[in-house]
Amino acid sequence: MTDMNEEKDKMDAAAETESQPDQVREEPKAGEPAENKSDKKEDKKEDKKEKRFGKKKEDERAALEAEKEALEKDKAALNDKYLRICAEYDNFRRRSQKEKDNLYGEIRANTVQQFLPVYDNLERALKQGTEDEAYRKGVEMIMTQFNATLEKLGVKKIESLGQTFDPNKHNAVMHVDDESLGENTIVEVFQEGFTVGDKVIRFAMVKVAN
Numbered sequence: 001m002t003d004m005n006e007e008k009d010k011m012d013a014a015a016e017t018e019s020q021p022d023q024v025r026e027e028p029k030a031g032e033p034a035e036n037k038s039d040k041k042e043d044k045k046e047d048k049k050e051k052r053f054g055k056k057k058e059d060e061r062a063a064l065e066a067e068k069e070a071l072e073k074d075k076a077a078l079n080d081k082y083l084r085i086c087a088e089y090d091n092f093r094r095r096s097q098k099e100k101d102n103l104y105g106e107i108r109a110n111t112v113q114q115f116l117p118v119y120d121n122l123e124r125a126l127k128q129g130t131e132d133e134a135y136r137k138g139v140e141m142i143m144t145q146f147n148a149t150l151e152k153l154g155v156k157k158i159e160s161l162g163q164t165f166d167p168n169k170h171n172a173v174m175h176v177d178d179e180s181l182g183e184n185t186i187v188e189v190f191q192e193g194f195t196v197g198d199k200v201i202r203f204a205m206v207k208v209a210n
Contacts, residue, residue: 158193
């Protein structure tokens with residue numbers, strides 16, 4: 001009877017053990033508190049989180065550096081383009097001003113040339129003898145006013161009489177031998193020459209000695 005009771009108790013204990021869920025419990029090492037295991041897991045999680053955060057910061061920093069470098073390149077390219085545009089505009093302005101000055105000089109020279117025959121006639125009138133002093137005085141006043149107007153326009157008379165012949169300013173229409181005069185000396189002016197700036201608008205017609 002006793003054996004049967006013991007056998008029954010064993011069977012009940014075995015059934016109770018089977019009915020309980022499997023639980024795996026990690027026994028702590030000797031001398032180590034059980035809660036240290038949990039702390040280590042938390043530390044590992046924190047380490048991983050810090051690594052991910054650090055990697056994200058590094059990526060953001062690298063992206064900012066790349067963006068900064070791209071902006072610097074764009075800035076340098078725009079600055080270079082700006083300088084080239086300024087240089088081109090300055091050249092255009094100078095070229096336009098030079099063309100404007102040349103055009104003004106051409107127009108002024110052409111206009112003055114149209115009035116030179118009037119100057120020649122006034123000069124001939126002054127060379128003619130007359131007993132009418134009022135008439136002569138009037139012509140002299142007109143000639144003085146005409147010369148003042150030419151001077152305001154930048155027109156200058158070419159110095160010729162007594163000067164050495166210069167083919168860039170004078171047109172020799174006659175020659176004469178005169179031992180008392182130097183070589184290529186202008187001894188007579190048939191028609192006055194004029195310049196506007198450095199440009200000759202009419203050569204002086206002269207007689208040259210020797």
